[in-house]
Amino acid sequence: MRFPALFLAFFVSISTLFAQEPGIAEKELAAATEALVKAPDSVPLLSHRGDCNLFTGHFAEAVADFEKMIALDPSQDAPHWRLGIAYYFAGNFEKSAKQFEKYHVYDGHDRENGIWKFLADARREGIEKARTRMLAYDAFDREPFPSLYEMLAGRKSGDEVLAEIEKKGLAGNPNVEFFAHYYIGLNEELLGRRDEAREHLKKAVAVYEGRRPSSSASYMWQVARLNVAALKKPVAVEAKK
DSSP: OOOOHHHHHHHHHHHHHHHHSTTHHHHHHHHHHHHHHHOTTOHHHHHHHHHHHHHTTOHHHHHHHHHHHHHHOGGGSTTOHHHHHHHHHHTOHHHHHHHHHHHHHHOTTOHHHHHHHHHHHHHHHOHHHHHHTOOOOOSOOSTTHHHHHHHHTTSSOHHHHHHHHHHTTOTTOHHHHHHHHHHHHHHHHHTTOHHHHHHHHHHHHHHTTTSOOOTTTHHHHHHHHHHHHHTTSOOOOOOOO
């Protein structure tokens, strides 16, 4: 998914540090919290602390930071897919799905957004009903998202997605491999196949372990780490509204 221009360059640089230096997210979280004491209404600082809270597993705090930045600058609402992810990890799947619906109005070409909306719906309503509510796309999105979206719709298996990537000569592309294994892993988890999910999620994280992720994978690589950790815990339930 895509960042508003205001935050793109800053986030890509800090995400690289998070990938290469263990523990830096906690240091950045503390620094952002200290800075916000002096500038409590700073939208960029709230955005940054929200990311740090998310990456360190403080999901309710991430939601609060993202919601406050939107309250201060309502133009951030529609493009704020990160809030949708924070809602998802906090267990509020209804708000998560609604946030991705807003993003779809902002960017109607991004199937990755549709994947997250589907995942939130599936957690709340079940897979079959969620499939009837999947967002519609009529333009090509970057690889491997068209085939991943078909997988979630029940028309392809994860193995078929990987075979298609191989056939297209994309198997050596780290970005494609990362997203393929990541979302195949999330699909396997949704289907209750936790061992298979864990293997694919570990493969996704391993693609960029200890080195710089591509700009388009930077944020989601951090989120994939959260998914690996979440597999060690009970499945989240819908949060009270």
